[in-house]
Amino acid sequence: xxxxxxxxxxxxxxxxxxxxxxxxxxxxIAEMLRTNPVVVRRTLAGLRKAGLxxxxxxxxxxxxxxxxxxxxxxxxIYTALGEPxxxxxGNAQDNPxxxxxxxxxxxxxxxxxxxxxxxxxxxxxxxxxxIAADFDKRLLDYPVExxxxxxxxxxxxxxx
Amino acid sequence: xxxxxxxxxxxxxxxxxxxxxxxxxxxxIAEMLRTNPVVVRRTLAGLRKAGLxxxxxxxxxxxxxxxxxxxxxxxxIYTALGEPxxxxxGNAQDNPxxxxxxxxxxxxxxxxxxxxxxxxxxxxxxxxxxIAADFDKRLLDYPVExxxxxxxxxxxxxxx
DNA sequence: GCCACATGTAACAAACAAAGTTACAAAATT
DNA sequence: AATTTTGTAACTTTGTTTGTTACATGTGGC
Numbered sequence: 001x002x003x004x005x006x007x008x009x010x011x012x013x014x015x016x017x018x019x020x021x022x023x024x025x026x027x028x029i030a031e032m033l034r035t036n037p038v039v040v041r042r043t044l045a046g047l048r049k050a051g052l053x054x055x056x057x058x059x060x061x062x063x064x065x066x067x068x069x070x071x072x073x074x075x076x077i078y079t080a081l082g083e084p085x086x087x088x089x090g091n092a093q094d095n096p097x098x099x100x101x102x103x104x105x106x107x108x109x110x111x112x113x114x115x116x117x118x119x120x121x122x123x124x125x126x127x128x129x130x131i132a133a134d135f136d137k138r139l140l141d142y143p144v145e146x147x148x149x150x151x152x153x154x155x156x157x158x159x160x
Numbered sequence: 161x162x163x164x165x166x167x168x169x170x171x172x173x174x175x176x177x178x179x180x181x182x183x184x185x186x187x188x189i190a191e192m193l194r195t196n197p198v199v200v201r202r203t204l205a206g207l208r209k210a211g212l213x214x215x216x217x218x219x220x221x222x223x224x225x226x227x228x229x230x231x232x233x234x235x236x237i238y239t240a241l242g243e244p245x246x247x248x249x250g251n252a253q254d255n256p257x258x259x260x261x262x263x264x265x266x267x268x269x270x271x272x273x274x275x276x277x278x279x280x281x282x283x284x285x286x287x288x289x290x291i292a293a294d295f296d297k298r299l300l301d302y303p304v305e306x307x308x309x310x311x312x313x314x315x316x317x318x319x320x
Numbered sequence: 321g322c323c324a325c326a327t328g329t330a331a332c333a334a335a336c337a338a339a340g341t342t343a344c345a346a347a348a349t350t
Numbered sequence: 351a352a353t354t355t356t357g358t359a360a361c362t363t364t365g366t367t368t369g370t371t372a373c374a375t376g377t378g379g380c
Contacts, residue, residue, distance in 0.1 A: 002162075002338055002365050003250035011264040012252070019260070025355065034254045036340055041356065057356045058348030074267070084338095088245045088366095090163035092172070094194045100179070103295040104171040107234070111282040115275045122271040135263040162336055162367055185326065196369055201327065218377030221326045244367095 004084050006043050009033055010077050013044070014053070015132050018069050025062040043081070050080035069132050074123035086119060087112055164244050166203050169193055170237050173204070174213070175292050178229050185222040203241070210240035229292050234283035246279060247272055 013029055021028075026037035026044075033040065044063055047053045054066045065072075078084075090112075091105040173189055181188075186197035186204075193200065204223055207213045214226045225232075238244075250272075251265040 002336095003245070004248055004338065005250060005252035006338085007249055008252040008261075008264055008268055009254065011267070012254070012258070012261050015260050015264065027355085032255065032258075033252070037356090038342085038358085039338095039340065042339095042358085045357075055356060056348080057346080057354080059350060059354050061348070061355045063356095074271075085163070085248045088164055088248045089167055090165060092165035092168040092193070094169065094172070095192065098172070098192075099298045100175050100295050101168075101172050103291050103298055104168055104175065106294065107171075107286055107291050108168055111234075111279055111286075114282065115279050118278055119271055119275050122274065126267055126271075131263050131267050134266065135260050138259045138263055162365095164367065166367090187326085197327090198329085198371085199369065202329085202368095205328075215327060216377080217325080217327045217375080219325055219379065221377070223327095 003088075006081050006084070007074070007078055010043060010047060010081070011074070011128065011131060013040075013063075014047075014065060014072065014077075014128055015069065015135065017053070017063065017065050018128070019132060019135070023060075023062050023064050029063065046082060047077065047080045050076065052076060052080055069128035072128045074126045074128075075120060078120075078123055086116055163248075166241050166244070167234070167238055170203060170207060170241070171234070171288065171291060173200075173223075174207075174225060174232065174237075174288055175229065175295065177213070177223065177225050178288070179292060179295070183220075183222050183224050189223065206242060207237065207240045210236065212236060212240055229288035232288045234286045234288075235280060238280075238283055246276055 012033065016029075016032060017024060024032075026040040029040045029044075030037040044053055044055070048055055048066075051066055052072055053063055055061070055063050089108075091108055092101070093105075095101055172193065176189075176192060177184060184192075186200040189200045189204075190197040204213055204215070208215055208226075211226055212232055213223055215221070215223050249268075251268055252261070253265075255261055
């Protein structure tokens with residue numbers, strides 16, 4: 001199955017938009033995500049409609065956060081993306097009259113609903129500020145770790 | 161995204177294999193699932209390797225259960241299918257050096273792992289016998305319900 | 321032994337959704 | 351007016367499940 005990476009990507013972008021540059025064009029963001037500016041606009045468009053980011057056209061234009069990281073949960077972003085399907089497994093509807101199929105699907109649905117509730121609950125709890133704090137922690141730990149292998153020189157290197 | 165319906169389909173087949181016919185050819189099963197016999201063989205092959213079903217060639221051959229419904233959990237079937245991906249969302253790996261991406265992916269992974277643990281736990285708890293019991297219950301309730309709408313005449317109609 | 325039946329499997333085609341691309345319109349700044 | 355940048359439609363590519371075709375292998379009945 002082909003996975004939807006938009007949630008992950010949007011978290012990535014929004015945190016960069018707070019930590020590294022308050023303003024970035026689709027082009028710059030696309031470079032960061034190693035993708036195409038149109039993909040960036042298309043995906044960020046959903047977040048704009050939800051009031052999470054704002055965009056400006058023309059010279060000096062681009063994208064910026066419309067709220068603080070502490071005011072954006074993963075749930076907000078998931079919703080802004082149109083609540084894409086969470087699961088790669090699902091019910092077959094091969095014979096809608098069959099009562100065996102109904103019983104089977106009911107059992108699977110019940111489990112999926114529980115898992116979905118758990119995920120929505122977790123997503124609603126986690127803010128971008130939480131993830132940014134984890135990033136800050138990694139930033140402090142990383143060079144110490146990396147110097148042992150001789151990979152990094154600058155203490156403030158972030159990776160992208 | 162395109163969902164994997166094999167788990168649902170296999171539950172469906174195995175319960176029919178207990179409740180309605182102890183023996184069925186790929187052709188007959190394919191008709192029930194409204195699909196192709198080769199798809200049936202391909203999918204049931206995994207269950208055979210796991211010892212859940214047995215197959216016989218030639219005249220009077222076909223598929224049958226190798227264990228009782230009470231000895232088969234949803235988890236067993238999920239495993240027999242090769243543990244296909246559960247989630248339709250996942251982490252982007254656009255810039256493996258970026259510490260922001262690492263922090264983001266760590267947060268998402270953590271949630272997905274919790275959800276996966278919950279699902280595996282539920283699947284391990286539910287046996288095919290449980291679902292078959294639910295089917296039996298629906299079989300009793302269904303005609304009463306349906307007669308109000310004039311859809312069914314026979315009390316023992318199962319649907320497929 | 322031969323034939324019909326059934327599984328076993330490889331190889332390929334179709335279907336579908338996310339991601340990527342191209343093209344151009346619209347708006348804002350210089 | 352020229353340039354930059356977003357906005358969006360239309361199309362292509364890609365990856366995965368499902369479906370199909372073709373044929374080999376094994377089994378039982380006559």
